[in-house]
Amino acid sequence: MCGITGYVGPRPGVRTVIEMLRRLEYRGYDSAGVAVAAQGDGDMRIVKAAGKLAVLESQLQDHWETHGAAIAHTRWATHGGPTTPNAHPHFSQDGKIALIHNGIIENYQELRAELVSEGFVFASETDTEVMVHLVDRAFQKLGDMETAIREALTLVTGAYSIAVCSSHELETLYCAKTASPLILGLGEGENFLASDIPAVMRYTRSVIVLEDGDFAKITPAGVTLTNLTGGAIHREPFAVTWDEQTAEKGGFPHFMLKEIHEQPRALADTLRGRLTDSERVFIPELEGFTKEQLAGFSHIHIVACGTAYHAGMVAKRFFENLLRRPVEVSVASEFRYADPLVSQQTLCFIVSQSGETADTLAALREAKRLGATIVSVVNVVGSSIARESHACVYTQAGPEICVASTKAYVTQLMVLYLIGLHLAATEERLTDELHQGFVRDLVALPDAVESVIGNALLVEDLAAKLADRSVFFYLGRGYDYAVALEAALKLKEISYLHAEAYAAGELKHGPLALIEPGVIVICLATQPAVFDKMLSNIKEVAARGGTVVGVVYENEHRLDTTADHLLRIPAVRPELSPIVSIVPMQLLAYLVAQQRGCDIDMPRNLAKSVTVE
Ligand code: AGP
Numbered sequence: 118m119c120g121i122t123g124y125v126g127p128r129p130g131v132r133t134v135i136e137m138l139r140r141l142e143y144r145g146y147d148s149a150g151v152a153v154a155a156q157g158d159g160d161m162r163i164v165k166a167a168g169k170l171a172v173l174e175s176q177l178q179d180h181w182e183t184h185g186a187a188i189a190h191t192r193w194a195t196h197g198g199p200t201t202p203n204a205h206p207h208f209s210q211d212g213k214i215a216l217i218h219n220g221i222i223e224n225y226q227e228l229r230a231e232l233v234s235e236g237f238v239f240a241s242e243t244d245t246e247v248m249v250h251l252v253d254r255a256f257q258k259l260g261d262m263e264t265a266i267r268e269a270l271t272l273v274t275g276a277y278s279i280a281v282c283s284s285h286e287l288e289t290l291y292c293a294k295t296a297s298p299l300i301l302g303l304g305e306g307e308n309f310l311a312s313d314i315p316a317v318m319r320y321t322r323s324v325i326v327l328e329d330g331d332f333a334k335i336t337p338a339g340v341t342l343t344n345l346t347g348g349a350i351h352r353e354p355f356a357v358t359w360d361e362q363t364a365e366k367g368g369f370p371h372f373m374l375k376e377i378h379e380q381p382r383a384l385a386d387t388l389r390g391r392l393t394d395s396e397r398v399f400i401p402e403l404e405g406f407t408k409e410q411l412a413g414f415s416h417i418h419i420v421a422c423g424t425a426y427h428a429g430m431v432a433k434r435f436f437e438n439l440l441r442r443p444v445e446v447s448v449a450s451e452f453r454y455a456d457p458l459v460s461q462q463t464l465c466f467i468v469s470q471s472g473e474t475a476d477t478l479a480a481l482r483e484a485k486r487l488g489a490t491i492v493s494v495v496n497v498v499g500s501s502i503a504r505e506s507h508a509c510v511y512t513q514a515g516p517e518i519c520v521a522s523t524k525a526y527v528t529q530l531m532v533l534y535l536i537g538l539h540l541a542a543t544e545e546r547l548t549d550e551l552h553q554g555f556v557r558d559l560v561a562l563p564d565a566v567e568s569v570i571g572n573a574l575l576v577e578d579l580a581a582k583l584a585d586r587s588v589f590f591y592l593g594r595g596y597d598y599a600v601a602l603e604a605a606l607k608l609k610e611i612s613y614l615h616a617e618a619y620a621a622g623e624l625k626h627g628p629l630a631l632i633e634p635g636v637i638v639i640c641l642a643t644q645p646a647v648f649d650k651m652l653s654n655i656k657e658v659a660a661r662g663g664t665v666v667g668v669v670y671e672n673e674h675r676l677d678t679t680a681d682h683l684l685r686i687p688a689v690r691p692e693l694s695p696i697v698s699i700v701p702m703q704l705l706a707y708l709v710a711q712q713r714g715c716d717i718d719m720p721r722n723l724a725k726s727v728t729v730e
Contacts, residue, residue, distance in 0.1 A: 134151060162183060276297050307320075314359075370711075374707055517725075
């Protein structure tokens with residue numbers, strides 16, 4: 118993980134790359150650094166600091182207005198702790214070459230030993246530093262920066278997006294990528310590079326998304342794109358149409374709250390263009406598959422991590438109920454090493470907000486190697502997972518900045534429901550009535566979510582009562598169990614409270630021993646088919662003194678006398694309730710974390726996009 122930025126042009130280089138970096142802090146925030154090959158004397162100036170970007174900024178008084186090609190980096194530690202020496206940029210011994218990196222160099226130990234034996238002195242514990250010394254060594258031999266960087270890249274294995282600036286070649290940046298994201302922003306007499314599009318949006322809307330193996334030379338006059346061996350390549354720029362506001366907080370105190378509020382719009386956008394006038398699902402991205410192909414898959418497998426995995430759990434149940442075929446759902450980090458039962462008869466769904474999660478990307482590649490057909494559900498356009506899939510159905514959530522996923526999750530669910538209906542309709546397993554009924558109910562979901570958000574004050578009240586408690590359980594059956602897992606994850610990651618989710622029927626097989634006065638038990642009870650069973654489980658909790666918070670449909674009153682607190686949501690078709698019932702859970706997690714003074718958008722130890730295994 119890590120965010121990188123770079124700039125060449127007439128603006129003050131340091132100020133520009135730091136402003137860009139502020140839009141990437143979600144990628145990592147345990148240290149930051151900047152380097153500029155100063156105009157005039159050509160001296161390389163490098164400032165680094167442990168901690169968030171603000172710490173670095175406080176040390177830049179003498180550098181803000183420095184002009185020259187500049188690069189900057191915000192780090193999420195992998196190799197080497199979050200210290201100032203380990204912060205990027207790393208630099209050559211003579212201080213004339215600076216390099217930033219996102220990814221992991223897998224063979225860095227061998228390379229480091231080799232360089233040390235040749236007399237190179239290392240200033241950090243990172244894997245990255247070997248690269249700058251390799252570039253320096255090659256430069257000393259070849260006398261040309263571009264060739265030196267290319268030679269260094271032939272020696273490293275692993276994942277990288279890198280950017281290099283140097284006082285050997287002023288007003289020029291070089292960058293390259295393999296397996297970590299990198300984009301270029303094209304301006305008039307100036308050019309930009311970054312890990313992600315929001316970093317360049319305030320300067321330019323013309324963007325090139327680089328692909329694995331791409332190498333770019335960037336000057337104020339233009340960019341030259343080649344592959345790693347120097348062959349010319351062409352990548353078409355595209356115009357970013359997002360409103361800049363959509364990538365900013367838009368008046369909310371945190372991105373998380375803003376993104377919770379964006380859910381009705383994101384859901385509506387995700388439906389757009391995927392329903393016909395006759396109220397049927399139509400997914401253009403799946404048009405490439407014939408009816409025979411789709412019906413021919415004997416096995417469906419869904420693979421994802423974290424929140425996206427929880428969306429996959431909902432989809433498993435939905436697909437199985439509609440298609441009457443076994444559907445497996447796997448955590449990506451387990452899938453790859455499990456010798457998975459995947460073949461040419463497997464339709465594999467890969468779910469990821471970022472499209473860059475290393476475990477998920479590796480699982481995709483493994484499934485592909487085994488012959489599966491890959492359909493991904495991704496939010497970030499042009500990301501690695503989207504590009505490497507046979508087909509990609511994008512969620513339309515827009516940029517999600519908060520580490521805790523909210524709008525990406527509900528839009529993943531929406532896309533998965535659409536896909537389930539598309540498959541069932543293709544296989545003629547849906548009556549017209551059922552198909553149209555589902556479509557009408559999907560269309561009603563944005564309003565249902567809006568109404569839950571409108572009742573946030575009730576959740577605020579509850580959050581105030583719960584914020585000082587330390588043990589939380591989340592229970593549910595069926596679809597509610599998948600939501601319980603996601604709800605517990607939300608609370609854990611942003612409030613640092615201990616929260617566990619259980620299938621409600623499992624409680625009596627062990628966890629019930631933990632229920633005592635003071636323990637909060639949040640009981641999702643939206644599924645009519647198992648409501649009575651859920652009620653029994655809730656009574657078991659109440660009898661042991663646990664504090665019961667029920668999440669029920671607004672017309673449901675059977676918990677009124679048993680629950681200590683109730684959160685009511687609009688009644689929707691039970692299969693679709695996860696999109697609605699998660700919303701008060703997101704709000705509760707947010708409000709509890711706010712009461713506890715937690716760093717909501719950037720929870721400790723976490724980062725938005727986990728691009729390492
Ligand atoms: C959830 O709030 C987390 N951000 C995390 O579990 C996330 O869903 C997971 O890392 C997967 O990310 P992806 O969707 O970008 O692949």
